[in-house]
Amino acid sequence: MSRVYNFSAGPAVLPEEVLLEAQEEMMDYRGCGMSVMEMSHRSKMFDTIIEEAEADFRELANISDDYAVLFLQGGASLQFAAVPMNLMKNRVADYIVTGQWAKKAWQEAALFGKANKIASSEDKTFSYIPDCSDLPVSEDADYVYICENNTIYGTKYWKLPNTKGKLLVADVSSCFLSEPFDINNYGILYGGVQKNIGPAGMVIAVVRKDLITDDCLPGTPTMMKYKTQADNGSMYNTPNCYCIYICGKVFKWLKKMGGLSVMKERNEKKAKLLYDYLDSSKLFHGTVVKEDRSLMNVPFVTGDADMDAKFVKAATAAGFENIKGHRTVGGMRASIYNAMPYEGVEALVNFMKEFEKENA
Ligand SMILES: *Cc1c(COP(=O)(O)O)cnc(C)c1O
Numbered sequence: 001m002s003r004v005y006n007f008s009a010g011p012a013v014l015p016e017e018v019l020l021e022a023q024e025e026m027m028d029y030r031g032c033g034m035s036v037m038e039m040s041h042r043s044k045m046f047d048t049i050i051e052e053a054e055a056d057f058r059e060l061a062n063i064s065d066d067y068a069v070l071f072l073q074g075g076a077s078l079q080f081a082a083v084p085m086n087l088m089k090n091r092v093a094d095y096i097v098t099g100q101w102a103k104k105a106w107q108e109a110a111l112f113g114k115a116n117k118i119a120s121s122e123d124k125t126f127s128y129i130p131d132c133s134d135l136p137v138s139e140d141a142d143y144v145y146i147c148e149n150n151t152i153y154g155t156k157y158w159k160l161p162n163t164k165g166k167l168l169v170a171d172v173s174s175c176f177l178s179e180p181f182d183i184n185n186y187g188i189l190y191g192g193v194q195k196n197i198g199p200a201g202m203v204i205a206v207v208r209k210d211l212i213t214d215d216c217l218p219g220t221p222t223m224m225k226y227k228t229q230a231d232n233g234s235m236y237n238t239p240n241c242y243c244i245y246i247c248g249k250v251f252k253w254l255k256k257m258g259g260l261s262v263m264k265e266r267n268e269k270k271a272k273l274l275y276d277y278l279d280s281s282k283l284f285h286g287t288v289v290k291e292d293r294s295l296m297n298v299p300f301v302t303g304d305a306d307m308d309a310k311f312v313k314a315a316t317a318a319g320f321e322n323i324k325g326h327r328t329v330g331g332m333r334a335s336i337y338n339a340m341p342y343e344g345v346e347a348l349v350n351f352m353k354e355f356e357k358e359n360a
Helices: 016-024 044-061 075-087 100-109 226-231 241-257 260-280 305-317 342-358
Strands: 067-072 092-097 114-120 144-147 168-171 188-192 203-208 297-301 332-335
Touching: 016 241, 044 067, 044 241, 067 075, 067 226, 067 241, 075 100, 075 168, 075 188, 075 203, 092 100, 100 114, 100 144, 100 168, 203 226, 241 260, 260 297, 260 342, 305 332, 305 342
Parallel strands: 092 114, 092 144, 144 168, 168 188
Antiparallel strands: 067 203, 188 203, 297 332
């Protein structure tokens, strides 16, 4: 068996311990004679899996009973519609557009009401987070929306916006469980799990319970109502059982690692290694302003498209996979999620140093 260092932005690297455990349990899950993929979602066995997953997630992220934890399908992208369908009572919402995912969410909301773009960093290809201390938040806005970590551009809100009392909704797909967060700052927080937690095809939505009502926009499909999902323990229909099972294992792995504050320290250490090198390099440089740098997604360029292509080719040949930047940005991007070991980043930086020497 040979494993590469996988810098994919998502689906992405998972802890090897989790994969090995899943392999071990593949044919016969804990003596029941079948795999988790084959078992009824109404079985006792699966009940235990989903209940433990939720309990471990709540414990890790310190989620109180004021919030529902929902395991939903349709990825983060379906939440772009679910949020306005469930929250847009006045048909007004304010969006801060800091990248493609925020832009898509904003465009989707415009299908349902007045979606105001109250700030944006598109003028400089989303390379920074705008000042959000005193934005023109709409009087009648149902919520203010952000994408907290911008996967493609590599920026992160290190301070949440001043929403002037309005509800904050955040897409945290690419920074989910990478550090502690205070759920009380959010009305809804959600993330697709394939960036930092598990396999693709599921989103975890943490929704404040008083926001879960039957009062959705007219025509909201049953499946899209948070109430349907909350009333049925995320099992109104067949959930993504195997994904819930793997996420549950990742939660246990995170707990064993020491929890989210330990993950934050580890992630800071990994990111510092790479950013320090980028800041000192004469060949490579980061593409976003320093204050807004993400700990999870690190885009960088040489400034020469041919040199970028040469680097990507050489890196791939040396076992550094998925290092090519997003098609809309070019250059390179290293996604260094929770499951990427320090050694992986160290090996990448050493490889970059060698490459720089040879191409000086
Ligand atoms: C990947 C990503 C999405 C889209 O996730 P899907 O599960 O493919 O819908 C949305 N938002 C952010 C921040 C992402 O990184």
